[in-house]
Amino acid sequence: MPDNTDNESRITNHESQKAVRHSPFAIRHLLLVLPLLFLALFYFYPLSAIFRVSLTWDGGPALDALMTRLFGAATLHTLGFTAGQAALSTALTLLLGLPGAYVFARYDFPGKRLLNALTTVPFVLPTVVVAAAFTAVLGPRSPLNTALMSAFNLARPPLDLRYTLGAILLAHVFYNYTLVLRIVGSFWANLDPHLEQAARTLGASPWRAFVEVTLPLLLPALAAAALLVFIFCFTSFGVILILGGPRFATLEVAIYRQAIDMGNLPLAAGLSLIQILCTLGLTVVYTRLQGRLARPLDLRPRWVTQRKPRTAGEITFVLANVGLGAALLGLPLVTLAARSFDAGLRYYAALFENPRGSIFYVPPVAAVGNSVKFALGTTTLALLLGVLTATALYHRKQGWMLDALFMLPLGTSAVTLGLGYLLVMARPPLALRGTPALIVFGHTLVALPFVVRNVMPVLQAIRPSLREAAATLGAPPARVFAEVDLPIVWRALAVGAVFAFTVSMGEFGATSMIARPELPTIPIAIYRFLSQAGALNYGQALAMSTLLMAVCVTGFVAIESLRPPGSEW
Amino acid sequence: MAFLELTDIHKTYENAPLLCGATFGVERGEIACLLGPSGSGKTTLLRIIAGLETPERGRVFIEGTDITALPAHRRGVVLMFQDYALFPHRTVAQNIAFGLRMRRHSRAAIAARVAEMLALTGLEDFADRDVNVLSGGERQRVALARSLAPQPRLLLLDEPLGALDRNLRERLLEDLPVILRRVGVTAITVTHDQEEAFALSDRVILLNEGRVVQTGRPEALYDRPHNTWVARFLGLENLFPARRSDWQSDLRIEVPFGVLTINDQADAPPPGAEGHLLIHPWGIHLEAGTVNAFNAQVTQRTFHGSYFRLTLAVDGGTLRLDIAPGQTPPAPGETLHGWIDPAALRWLPA
Numbered sequence: 001m002p003d004n005t006d007n008e009s010r011i012t013n014h015e016s017q018k019a020v021r022h023s024p025f026a027i028r029h030l031l032l033v034l035p036l037l038f039l040a041l042f043y044f045y046p047l048s049a050i051f052r053v054s055l056t057w058d059g060g061p062a063l064d065a066l067m068t069r070l071f072g073a074a075t076l077h078t079l080g081f082t083a084g085q086a087a088l089s090t091a092l093t094l095l096l097g098l099p100g101a102y103v104f105a106r107y108d109f110p111g112k113r114l115l116n117a118l119t120t121v122p123f124v125l126p127t128v129v130v131a132a133a134f135t136a137v138l139g140p141r142s143p144l145n146t147a148l149m150s151a152f153n154l155a156r157p158p159l160d161l162r163y164t165l166g167a168i169l170l171a172h173v174f175y176n177y178t179l180v181l182r183i184v185g186s187f188w189a190n191l192d193p194h195l196e197q198a199a200r201t202l203g204a205s206p207w208r209a210f211v212e213v214t215l216p217l218l219l220p221a222l223a224a225a226a227l228l229v230f231i232f233c234f235t236s237f238g239v240i241l242i243l244g245g246p247r248f249a250t251l252e253v254a255i256y257r258q259a260i261d262m263g264n265l266p267l268a269a270g271l272s273l274i275q276i277l278c279t280l281g282l283t284v285v286y287t288r289l290q291g292r293l294a295r296p297l298d299l300r301p302r303w304v305t306q307r308k309p310r311t312a313g314e315i316t317f318v319l320a321n322v323g324l325g326a327a328l329l330g331l332p333l334v335t336l337a338a339r340s341f342d343a344g345l346r347y348y349a350a351l352f353e354n355p356r357g358s359i360f361y362v363p364p365v366a367a368v369g370n371s372v373k374f375a376l377g378t379t380t381l382a383l384l385l386g387v388l389t390a391t392a393l394y395h396r397k398q399g400w401m402l403d404a405l406f407m408l409p410l411g412t413s414a415v416t417l418g419l420g421y422l423l424v425m426a427r428p429p430l431a432l433r434g435t436p437a438l439i440v441f442g443h444t445l446v447a448l449p450f451v452v453r454n455v456m457p458v459l460q461a462i463r464p465s466l467r468e469a470a471a472t473l474g475a476p477p478a479r480v481f482a483e484v485d486l487p488i489v490w491r492a493l494a495v496g497a498v499f500a501f502t503v504s505m506g507e508f509g510a511t512s513m514i515a516r517p518e519l520p521t522i523p524i525a526i527y528r529f530l531s532q533a534g535a536l537n538y539g540q541a542l543a544m545s546t547l548l549m550a551v552c553v554t555g556f557v558a559i560e561s562l563r564p565p566g567s568e569w
Numbered sequence: 570m571a572f573l574e575l576t577d578i579h580k581t582y583e584n585a586p587l588l589c590g591a592t593f594g595v596e597r598g599e600i601a602c603l604l605g606p607s608g609s610g611k612t613t614l615l616r617i618i619a620g621l622e623t624p625e626r627g628r629v630f631i632e633g634t635d636i637t638a639l640p641a642h643r644r645g646v647v648l649m650f651q652d653y654a655l656f657p658h659r660t661v662a663q664n665i666a667f668g669l670r671m672r673r674h675s676r677a678a679i680a681a682r683v684a685e686m687l688a689l690t691g692l693e694d695f696a697d698r699d700v701n702v703l704s705g706g707e708r709q710r711v712a713l714a715r716s717l718a719p720q721p722r723l724l725l726l727d728e729p730l731g732a733l734d735r736n737l738r739e740r741l742l743e744d745l746p747v748i749l750r751r752v753g754v755t756a757i758t759v760t761h762d763q764e765e766a767f768a769l770s771d772r773v774i775l776l777n778e779g780r781v782v783q784t785g786r787p788e789a790l791y792d793r794p795h796n797t798w799v800a801r802f803l804g805l806e807n808l809f810p811a812r813r814s815d816w817q818s819d820l821r822i823e824v825p826f827g828v829l830t831i832n833d834q835a836d837a838p839p840p841g842a843e844g845h846l847l848i849h850p851w852g853i854h855l856e857a858g859t860v861n862a863f864n865a866q867v868t869q870r871t872f873h874g875s876y877f878r879l880t881l882a883v884d885g886g887t888l889r890l891d892i893a894p895g896q897t898p899p900a901p902g903e904t905l906h907g908w909i910d911p912a913a914l915r916w917l918p919a
Contacts (some may be wrong), residue, residue: 201619
């Protein structure tokens, strides 16, 4: 039976595509003009500037020097560390995330929905907050250290993971655990359990059935998750900058230091170019791999594939994984929030003061106002461009190429983008450097893929017969959109909006390159607090992080209640 | 003890009882069929026999050995799923070889057995095909070949024809029992379709609400359903509330549209008993008669290709019967006389 219905829906889809193609063809192309223009001006133009600067720096003999430095031992060392820590982080994340993905895919247990919502939080949490959270858990003044010191009467804290590789790896696992849970888990959840059971009745032990059947079928999802985690760790910035300290530098950090601390734009641009080539290479490998690994699968709805844990062993397994996830994801965040109240409300009160000689020119709380304004602007712009893009692309056969085009900013490092802005936005035609608008544009570029990703599948899933029915009942195209598409899509739009808002609230890499000192955002403020000595500064960083975390958590609990069935982001 | 014995199987699902004391046996070499409406627990029973579910109470025995706690892969019981569950990352031949590899057969033995199975199911040219491009019928045959390859002690088939379109289904309804009997495997199929159950099996095990309601050869089951539920489930609709006369010697039974006489004492309930009378459609004759005569009006006539189905209104109910299209069928509105062959009457206790 499932075969037949599948075939039918495929046929109707195909027919409707034919029907749609000839009439509003031109209009649908026009819809793309604005998003494409935006992409050209705020993505390709700055990136091309990086290429130009790194390739044609007119310093004469300096070019040789640049080349020597660019391909010297220091760069190789940085590249090695960048790839090495990314590989380690990826392996560790997969190792810890796989059992969790299995538990979420195959079992139904109380509190699962809430847990699902909460696991999304770390993924969108700003790197600076995560870094701050980990300094709170792993640093010398962590509750663990305090407990150990009083228990063994120690003069100095026994544990200090700050500025170690371990801290970096842990933070990356914290960040990307959810990615594995989501990508692998959602694929696994729809994988027909009959395949594994068929193997079992044919004589395969549980382990053998996993290795012979489940694992090969999971490979595309595993590869996708591994590659995304690797790219995110490869371009890691805030975590390395704050948790790694001066000893460690990824390419991304090196770009930032060269551009901001050393003022060596050509070298920064050269490093950016190397990084872009690396991520581009990884993406190409990934798409080719994906094509070869993907198998046509009959996916099953979740109520078929999931059940309650029953035996003692199953319950223990589920509890262990939920416990591990909760400890890994929850502990740093809870500690962070708890420690922000160490001095009562003192740290929060200090956010409203603007003492002489402060590291800001405004009371720190002004950063909250700035962030909210930027986030609102980003949400509006991202929704506008996102809906245009999704509407123009959802039914096109060749849509995947343009689709991929709009996904590009997601894989491009934020610092590189910021650097591009520094290079081109200082003079006409786009003299936007230092303006709030530029920050909004930068954030929109990062947020846009999330909006498109959320809206497009829903538009694609609307059965064409609904639109056709409305049309035969007398609705013109615009009316069809308003009466049929919009009521179905609005939840996806709301989810996209919350994503855009939180992405903007937490964006750090690009903002740190382009924000004027007196226009700090929350993440910038946190970073500045963390880089200053003193308990008050540290406390204020924690307080600010807690505020930002509260915004993100609220947003994501809201998303979970709005999430349209079937969407995975 | 039969080859396979299930005793008093209990299982709840989402706090609702699904199986409540199912008990039955299957003989070696027999093709049995679990028949029942959806929700009657038949697929769950199959999964319990396969070892994919554990019963909360009750035991499963094969050849006298209790296998209730034995893991699925050590039972030698293969389940063929309704959706076939072909491994999409393997070719036809690799799918068929899977069970043999699990049993660590030699490479040569596997190749020989796979070739044998391909021939048995008429798939000789499909060995290296990608299973994802096969048609429904071809997939079904690959699934069957894969299930039979490791020579299971017991083969379980869950709705083996359920995913196929009508024409294919009719053809495979004839092919499937031929293949199963040629191999001589003991098999249990599950279906909700009585025609399929009748055509496939030596014996039908009828389930309702988690219990076995009746078992028997298909013909016997259809001829003498134990109660009105079984009769209705099998599509026997001519049922009337009935009362046996009070005299032992008197074989008459009162129904709303008259008094009918049954053939012999063996079919009769005790005097004065109340229950239902089933009238097999083949015993209804549309001509004047001397025994069990009745008057009726035709209310509906539908054409079904090889027969007409007539609905007749009688006092207190309707009679349905099929007549061959060779005769001129009476039209709706016509009144007519008829009689009922006493051999076609079955007493069903209340």
